[in-house]
Amino acid sequence: MSDLFLYNSYTRQKEKFEPITPGYVGLYVCGPTVSGESHMGHARPYITFDIVNRYLQHLGYKVRYVRNITDAGHFEEEGREAEDKVATKAKLERLEPMELVTKYTNMFHWAMRLFNCIDPNIEPTATGHIIEQIDMIEKIIEKGYAYEKNGSVYFDVKKYAKDHPYGKLSGRVLEDLLETTRDLDGQEEKNNKVDFALWKNAPPEHIMRWNSPWGEGFPGWHIECSAMSSKYLGESFDIHGGGMDLQFPHHESEIAQSTVAHGHPPVRYWMHNNMITINGKKMGKSYNNVIKLSELFTGSHPILEQAYHPMVIRFYILQTHYRSTLDFSNEALQASEKALRRLWEAYEVLQKLQSNNGVAKDAALDEQVNKWCAECEDFMNDDLNTAKVIANLFEMAPVINGIKGGQVAANAISAEAYDNLRTTFKTYLEDIMGLQPMQVQQNNKLDQVMQLLVEIRKEARTRKDFATSDQIRNKLAEAGIQLKDEKDGSVSYTIE
Numbered sequence: 001m002s003d004l005f006l007y008n009s010y011t012r013q014k015e016k017f018e019p020i021t022p023g024y025v026g027l028y029v030c031g032p033t034v035s036g037e038s039h040m041g042h043a044r045p046y047i048t049f050d051i052v053n054r055y056l057q058h059l060g061y062k063v064r065y066v067r068n069i070t071d072a073g074h075f076e077e078e079g080r081e082a083e084d085k086v087a088t089k090a091k092l093e094r095l096e097p098m099e100l101v102t103k104y105t106n107m108f109h110w111a112m113r114l115f116n117c118i119d120p121n122i123e124p125t126a127t128g129h130i131i132e133q134i135d136m137i138e139k140i141i142e143k144g145y146a147y148e149k150n151g152s153v154y155f156d157v158k159k160y161a162k163d164h165p166y167g168k169l170s171g172r173v174l175e176d177l178l179e180t181t182r183d184l185d186g187q188e189e190k191n192n193k194v195d196f197a198l199w200k201n202a203p204p205e206h207i208m209r210w211n212s213p214w215g216e217g218f219p220g221w222h223i224e225c226s227a228m229s230s231k232y233l234g235e236s237f238d239i240h241g242g243g244m245d246l247q248f249p250h251h252e253s254e255i256a257q258s259t260v261a262h263g264h265p266p267v268r269y270w271m272h273n274n275m276i277t278i279n280g281k282k283m284g285k286s287y288n289n290v291i292k293l294s295e296l297f298t299g300s301h302p303i304l305e306q307a308y309h310p311m312v313i314r315f316y317i318l319q320t321h322y323r324s325t326l327d328f329s330n331e332a333l334q335a336s337e338k339a340l341r342r343l344w345e346a347y348e349v350l351q352k353l354q355s356n357n358g359v360a361k362d363a364a365l366d367e368q369v370n371k372w373c374a375e376c377e378d379f380m381n382d383d384l385n386t387a388k389v390i391a392n393l394f395e396m397a398p399v400i401n402g403i404k405g406g407q408v409a410a411n412a413i414s415a416e417a418y419d420n421l422r423t424t425f426k427t428y429l430e431d432i433m434g435l436q437p438m439q440v441q442q443n444n445k446l447d448q449v450m451q452l453l454v455e456i457r458k459e460a461r462t463r464k465d466f467a468t469s470d471q472i473r474n475k476l477a478e479a480g481i482q483l484k485d486e487k488d489g490s491v492s493y494t495i496e
Contacts (some may be wrong), residue, residue: 004059004381006239007323009247009270010169019238020268025061026237027053028229030246031123033070034104035085038111040291040328041276041283045243047314048273050117052241053431054369055380066232067120071101072127072208073200073219079326085209097208098127110452111293114310116434124228127221130210133219134228137198139261149189151201151215157194160256169255169270170248188411196253198223222253226266229254235262241271253411273322278303279329289330294452300475305330307479308337309438315340318386318433341391344437346397347425362412365399369417372396373424380432389428396421449474454483454491 004017019025029049034037046067053065055444074085090097112119126133137153140146146155160166161174177194192245195221202209209216229237235258242251251270258266275282278289291301299307317338320326360366372392400421402408429435453472473483476493483493 002378002381004055005099005383006269006271007383008268009272010267015269017112017269019061020236023060023062025056025063025239026233027056027063027065027239027241028225028233028237029065029067029097029120029240030225030242030250031068031070032104032108032372033085034101034108035074035089036107037104037292037294039283039293040278040296041243042108043111043115043293043296043313044317044322044326045241045273046112046117047317049117049271050115050243050273051318051322051384051386052239053118055384057361057477058427058432064122064233065118065120066122066124066229068225068228068298069101069105069123069125070224071105071125072097073224074221083397085207090207101125101127107294107452111310114297114449115314116311116436118434122232124232126224127208129224129228129231129234130219132231133223134199134212136223136227136230136257138213140198140257143260145257145260146198148189151198151217152189153199153214154190154195155198155253155257156191157196157256160190160260164256164259166256167248167252170252172248172252192376196220196222196249198257199262222250223257224370225250226254226258226261230262230266235266236264237267239269239271240267244272244274247272257263259459274325277325277327280327294449294456297449298453298472298475299479300472303330306334308333311436311438312337312340313433314433315390319390321383321385321387323383340435340438343397343429344435346400347429350400350421350425352409353400353403353418355415356413357415358410358411360412360417361409365408366413366417369396369399369413370420373420376424376428379429386433389433393429405415418468429440450481450493454493457483 005014006017007013008015027049031044032042049067053063054064061230070086072086086097086101090100093100095103101355137146140155141148141153144156145151145160157166157174159267166174167177174194199212199214199219201215202217206218208218210218229240240251240254255265255267277283278287278291281287281289283290288304291303295301295304296308296313297310299305312333315328316333319336319339368437372395376389376392379385379392383390399408399413403410403412453476457472460466476483481493483491484493
């Protein structure tokens with residue numbers, strides 16, 4: 001077996017993977033901020049790091065996979081009156097913050113199950129680890145790299161950068177940051193504009209607040225991940241993952257505060273997936289192209305020409321290397337749907353073929369089949385190149401279909417090659433890439449999808465958003481699903 005090499009974002013090169021403790025891997029991935037429903041952009045990191053988890057387990061490692069839930073404290077550096085995203089959205093939806101958090105955490109879990117992502121071993125929440133965050137902030141203050149102002153605590157970036165390579169992960173230069181950081185309300189209480197909040201003083205109207213040595217307040221976003229990762233994986237652990245958009249300021253800040261608190265950098269390998277664009281544009285509200293996962297599965301967003309099965313989304317994401325930009329379009333997803341069907345049909349044919357017990361009659365083809373199979377491991381060990389693995393599976397599909405159709409003789413390849421084909425397809429298609437047959441999953445998950453849509457429609461009607469309510473009903477009707485509002489307030493559906 002060849003060695004596994006991973007691209008380390010911190011050193012900007014592929015490095016041989018060697019865990020801190022032989023046989024064990026600590027993997028931390030930044031989870032969602034549950035102030036709203038997960039969207040297309042969230043699908044990529046969690047599918048990507050599901051592959052990382054699956055492949056490490058395939059190699060025989062015992063993996064502790066930690067993925068957090070940010071349920072408080074996620075805000076930009078807006079100044080003293082900063083509101084975290086959860087508290088702000090809770091006011092808009094007229095829900096208790098933890099009610100909002102539970103709602104969107106459940107929706108996130110629902111989507112991850114549809115994507116067939118393995119659950120993390122530990123899923124800590126920011127609000128469940130306030131004590132650990134306060135303890136870590138106190139250590140940073142004691143070491144002289146943080147200061148308190150008006151009940152808020154800030155990390156002293158300029159002082160840290162004198163002795164440490166601040167900006168190495170993201171490629172940012174501190175002098176440039178000092179020049180370009182925008183002026184925001186409340187910035188005057190910071191020593192420098194680039195300093196980031198470890199703890200924020202809570203104004204009277206702020207709902208989410210906790211006692212601290214500096215008064216009532218709430219944690220900054222960055223300190224949460226440092227506190228939770230070190231609690232469950234130790235002060236040094238193997239892999240930290242997330243999207244490229246988190247490199248700065250989130251991961252850069254994590255490195256700085258953890259290095260101060262523990263006396264050394266926290267992570268051996270930093271891994272980042274690239275972004276998803278929509279028809280060549282970055283996702284954003286101004287473009288009206290932020291597609292929620294429920295919209296993706298039902299086809300209810302105006303951009304979408306149809307509903308897309310979760311396995312099609314997963315396959316589409318894995319057809320591109322995780323460090324490459326991935327551009328979404330209806331054409332690309334429709335092509336992925338056809339491709340996945342072709343590949344899965346070949347796999348089903350393969351499972352029914354009878355192995356040849358003799359020597360291969362076509363030595364060149366036999367050698368080529370075994371070569372394609374062996375290369376799959378090489379591709380995965382070369383920074384998890386699922387795109388090349390899928391390409392090789394497609395190379396083998398015509399051979400499989402040719403044997404079934406008679407264009408290729410059944411005894412053209414050896415029994416060893418038959419076994420190699422079956423093992424390779426099962427291992428890579430199902431076990432490592434986590435793909436499932438679409439029709440089976442569709443039957444099992446339809447009720448869950450309908451329950452979610454009914455709930456979304458109910459909330460829209462409560463807000464008097466009848467346009468959204470009617471759109472859901474009409475789109476379902478177009479798909480042959482009729483909703484019926486019962487007298488007791490419940491909703492039933494029938495499929496034509």
